Amino acid sequence: xxxxxxxxxxxxxxxxxxxxxxxxxxxxxxxxxxxxxxxxxxxxxxxxxxxxxxxxxxxxxxxxxxxxxxxxxxxxxxxxxxxxxxxxxxxxxxxxxxxxxxxxxxxxxxxxxxxxxxxxxxxxxxxxxxxxxxxxxxxxxxxxxxxxxxxxxxxxxxxxxxxxxxxxxxxxxxxxxxxxxxxxxxxxxxxxxxxxxxxxxxxxxxxxxxxxxxxxxxxxxxxxxxxxxxxxxxxxxxxxxxxxxxxxxxxxxxxxxxxxxxxxxxxxxxxxxxxxxxxxxxxxxxxxxxxxxxxxxxxxxxxxxxxxxxxxxxxxxxxxxxxxxxxxxxxxxxxxxxxxxxxxxxxxxxxxxxxxxxxxxxxxxxxxxx
Numbered sequence: 001x002x003x004x005x006x007x008x009x010x011x012x013x014x015x016x017x018x019x020x021x022x023x024x025x026x027x028x029x030x031x032x033x034x035x036x037x038x039x040x041x042x043x044x045x046x047x048x049x050x051x052x053x054x055x056x057x058x059x060x061x062x063x064x065x066x067x068x069x070x071x072x073x074x075x076x077x078x079x080x081x082x083x084x085x086x087x088x089x090x091x092x093x094x095x096x097x098x099x100x101x102x103x104x105x106x107x108x109x110x111x112x113x114x115x116x117x118x119x120x121x122x123x124x125x126x127x128x129x130x131x132x133x134x135x136x137x138x139x140x141x142x143x144x145x146x147x148x149x150x151x152x153x154x155x156x157x158x159x160x161x162x163x164x165x166x167x168x169x170x171x172x173x174x175x176x177x178x179x180x181x182x183x184x185x186x187x188x189x190x191x192x193x194x195x196x197x198x199x200x201x202x203x204x205x206x207x208x209x210x211x212x213x214x215x216x217x218x219x220x221x222x223x224x225x226x227x228x229x230x231x232x233x234x235x236x237x238x239x240x241x242x243x244x245x246x247x248x249x250x251x252x253x254x255x256x257x258x259x260x261x262x263x264x265x266x267x268x269x270x271x272x273x274x275x276x277x278x279x280x281x282x283x284x285x286x287x288x289x290x291x292x293x294x295x296x297x298x299x300x301x302x303x304x305x306x307x308x309x310x311x312x313x314x315x316x317x318x319x320x321x322x323x324x325x326x327x328x329x330x331x332x333x334x335x336x337x338x339x340x341x342x343x344x345x346x347x348x349x350x351x352x353x354x355x356x357x358x359x360x361x362x363x364x365x366x367x368x369x370x
Contacts, residue, residue, distance in 0.1 A: 062104070063111055063263045065238070066270075069103035075343055076100050095262040099270055114241065114259045121258040124268065125213055126166060126306035128229040130288035137220040138162060141291075141305075145212075148219040149191055159199040162216065165209045166305040167296030171197040174206040176255065178247030185249035187215035203299035207255035210306065211247075214254040226252040236283055237271060239264040314345035315352045337363070 062068060071081055081098070085106070088096045095109035117124070132138040139147075141163035146152035152160065156171075164170040173196050177189025184192070190212035197204065217225040226244040234242060242264065245257035252258075271277065276284040292305040302309050319342065322335050337359045346352040 063097065063107060065263050065267065066099060066102065066104040069100070069105050071098075071100070071105040074100040074103060074105050076105055081106060097262060097266045099266060102270060102274070109262075111262045114243075114261050116256075117258040117260055117265065118256045120265065121254065121256045122210055122306040124229065124233070124258055125210065125217075125225075125254045126292050127233055127268075127284060127288075128217055128225065129162065129166065129213065129305075130284055130292060131229075131232045132217065132220045134285045134288060138216075141166070145216065148216050151191065156195055156198060161199075163296070163305070164199055165213055165216070166292075168203050168206045168209065168303060169200050169297050169299070170206060170209045171195045171199045171201065171204075172206060172209050172212075174204060174208050176207050176211060178211070178249070178251070178253070181248050183248050185251050186211040186247040186253055187251055188249075190215075200297075203297060203303070210255040211253060214251050217254075218251075224252065225254060233268075233283065234264075236281065237264070237267045237278055239267060314347065315349055316343060316345045317341050317352070317356075318343060 072078065076098075084098065085096060085108070088108075093109060094113070094115065095111040096107065097104065097111055098106040129138065133140065142161045144152075144158060145160045145162060145165065146158050152158055160170045160172075172190060173193045175193070176186060177184060177193075178186030183189075186208075190208050193208055214225040217228055221228040223231070230239075230242070234240070239260070242258065242260045244252040244259070247253055267278070271283055272289060275286045276282060276289055293307050293309060294304055295301040295309065296304045317338060322339065322342070325335055326332070338356055341352075341355055341359060344355075346355060
């Protein structure tokens with residue numbers, strides 16, 4: 001993922017309580033996912049969606065966390081903006097924030113009230129694991145989980161790696177635990193869960209395995225998982241109004257129980273679009289972001305490392321493309337007529353080529369040179 005998509009639309013879709021009773025797969029917006037432009041390493045948009053813990057929508061004053069801008073001035077297609085807002089309304093969204101070029105171009109709803117992030121929580125946890133890998137506290141994605149939990153040193157569970165907890169191939173039974181007082185915590189439940197398939201051989205969406213990451217993060221960092229993620233991610237982004245529901249023994253439930261404001265999820269999304277940077281500071285490595293949004297295993301290509309991936313491809317001219325051409329010595333006469341195509345996604349290379357040719361209509365000598 002790089003920052004060539006400087007004029008990318010970042011949308012935050014926060015789905016209301018009408019979706020809360022549906023399964024994660026039945027409610028496609030209940031995913032935190034990154035779309036891709038041109039290649040797996042270029043983000044088109046980050047979208048966050050999650051049911052809220054209330055059903056009353058209150059129009060708040062404008063967020064001050066991002067500079068405000070006019071949508072048209074930032075190159076936002078009015079028809080696409082209307083389509084996005086209509087979709088949010090149809091989904092009973094509690095809040096929508098739309099950023100373009102790091103600027104707030106549209107917002108509505110209760111953007112400053114905490115929501116239950118549901119499975120968007122998983123992507124925050126993925127960032128936590130990435131931070132530990134950046135720090136060398138987790139040696140690699142392929143480090144055995146048994147390094148942290150020696151009770152797994154024997155038998156087939158010894159084959160389970162950190163990667164497998166992140167890409168849903170651990171083979172553990174997926175039923176969660178730790179929800180009722182007096183019962184074993186979620187981490188202990190996951191550790192004792194049976195295998196339903198050999199590790200690394202099949203994809204099974206697995207909340208139970210993700211709950212185990214709370215224990216792994218604590219073992220690796222020396223801090224409770226929520227406190228580590230707050231110190232390394234939330235605080236640097238200026239996120240302070242959050243809490244994490246706990247299991248029966250006080251461990252944060254990492255598969256889906258983070259409570260956070262929509263505007264703060266937008267900060268996370270913008271940081272990711274900016275390649276791990278925030279206010280000039282490096283929060284997380286570009287290498288981890290690239291790795292985590294790639295397909296995480298061969299069985300389900302739409303899933304990365306606790307990220308859902310949109311496989312739709314686009315071809316687009318951006319300011320970075322024009323700058324690269326200029327640096328390579330391409331004459332301004334060849335570049336300037338194409339600037340009207342900037343940030344317009346094309347579904348095929350042929351469509352892009354035709355649009356470029358049309359930009360030179362009446363200037364046959366430049367078209368031929370192009």
